[in-house]
Amino acid sequence: MSAEKQKDLELYLDELKTIVKKRGLKYSTQREQILKVLFNAKNHLTPEEIYQEVKKENTSIGLATVYRTLSFLESEDIVSSISFGSEGKKYELNRGEHHDHMICIKCGKIIEFFNEELERLQEEIAKKENFKLITHQMNMYGICEECQKKDQ
Amino acid sequence: MSAEKQKDLELYLDELKTIVKKRGLKYSTQREQILKVLFNAKNHLTPEEIYQEVKKENTSIGLATVYRTLSFLESEDIVSSISFGSEGKKYELNRGEHHDHMICIKCGKIIEFFNEELERLQEEIAKKENFKLITHQMNMYGICEECQKKDQ
DNA sequence: CTCCTTGCAAACCGTTTGCATGCCC
DNA sequence: GGGCATGCAAACGGTTTGCAAGGAG
Numbered sequence: 001m002s003a004e005k006q007k008d009l010e011l012y013l014d015e016l017k018t019i020v021k022k023r024g025l026k027y028s029t030q031r032e033q034i035l036k037v038l039f040n041a042k043n044h045l046t047p048e049e050i051y052q053e054v055k056k057e058n059t060s061i062g063l064a065t066v067y068r069t070l071s072f073l074e075s076e077d078i079v080s081s082i083s084f085g086s087e088g089k090k091y092e093l094n095r096g097e098h099h100d101h102m103i104c105i106k107c108g109k110i111i112e113f114f115n116e117e118l119e120r121l122q123e124e125i126a127k128k129e130n131f132k133l134i135t136h137q138m139n140m141y142g143i144c145e146e147c148q149k150k151d152q
Numbered sequence: 153m154s155a156e157k158q159k160d161l162e163l164y165l166d167e168l169k170t171i172v173k174k175r176g177l178k179y180s181t182q183r184e185q186i187l188k189v190l191f192n193a194k195n196h197l198t199p200e201e202i203y204q205e206v207k208k209e210n211t212s213i214g215l216a217t218v219y220r221t222l223s224f225l226e227s228e229d230i231v232s233s234i235s236f237g238s239e240g241k242k243y244e245l246n247r248g249e250h251h252d253h254m255i256c257i258k259c260g261k262i263i264e265f266f267n268e269e270l271e272r273l274q275e276e277i278a279k280k281e282n283f284k285l286i287t288h289q290m291n292m293y294g295i296c297e298e299c300q301k302k303d304q
Numbered sequence: 305c306t307c308c309t310t311g312c313a314a315a316c317c318g319t320t321t322g323c324a325t326g327c328c329c
Numbered sequence: 330g331g332g333c334a335t336g337c338a339a340a341c342g343g344t345t346t347g348c349a350a351g352g353a354g
Binding site: 176177178180182183212213214215216217220221 | 332333334336337338
């Protein structure tokens with residue numbers, strides 16, 4: 001792990017410590033481990049996947065703890081979730097800028113993207129309806145480049 | 153019910169008959185009743201709500217039938233579903249143009265909107281990633297005009 | 305020492321499935 | 330009459346909850 005990445009992780013852990021203290025709650029190994037897993041994740045993870053990952057170094061963790069921690073982290077805006085139809089939710093660590101997702105319906109791959117104009121357009125649409133926009137979720141479903149090639 | 157509305161419903165029922173025939177399936181009272189409920193709905197309905205509604209004139213319908221019918225109608229592109237976080241899915245009849253949704257997190261109201269530029273922008277974003285766009289779902293969460301007034 | 309957090313198991317809830325029966329064509 | 334559709338109940342999968350035990354402050 002690079003020194004740079006290490007430092008980022010520290011920042012997240014510090015943020016967690018601060019928030020936990022501010023809320024009069026406690027800093028636990030489990031919360032730290034779950035946050036670490038999310039930090040190291042290359043893609044979006046389901047609660048079950050996070051559970052399995054944490055289990056590698058803490059065999060006694062319970063699935064319920066993962067769910068409880070994810071709800072907490074999401075309410076504190078440390079992580080975000082995207083939900084796919086009935087296939088449940090996936091979580092990711094909030095790193096800076098908001099972004100949206102393209103989801104490949106063949107292989108399940110998730111491509112993240114950020115588009116300035118899209119953000120602006122939403123504000124504009126909301127304003128038209130006097131709707132106070134808080135957050136949004138834009139999911140584009142289709143077939144990714146690789147899967148298109150495979151099909152041919 | 154106005155004559156005009158009546159005529160529209162007939163068109164939907166005819167469409168259902170045609171599709172059902174084309175697939176070698178059967179036209180049943182239940183399918184017709186579920187489609188009618190969706191046609192008459194003022195807002196998006198959950199499977200449970202549809203079930204309760206149909207039950208008013210057909211007490212023996214089963215929830216499973218509603219689910220099976222909704223899957224079928226959705227696969228045939230007669231209805232669409234939107235999914236909200238963990239709160240499940242809601243269904244609506246496809247009437248012409250595609251549209252997106254603003255969802256009030258206070259009262260649950262759903263405001264539909266269609267924005268030409270948004271559609272175009274998506275195509276553009278997908279093209280950049282060589283992603284073959286099939287469908288999308290854009291949900292904007294916030295507070296509707298009425299709920300904003302209430303809060304003051 | 306206190307209260308929050310945890311692990312476990314049971315409960316929950318929306319959705320799906322197997323099966324015998326019913327109904328459309 | 331044959332095969333799809335239905336109703337019912339059971340199964341399912343993800344998520345939540347009650348509770349007693351454990352751990353942080």
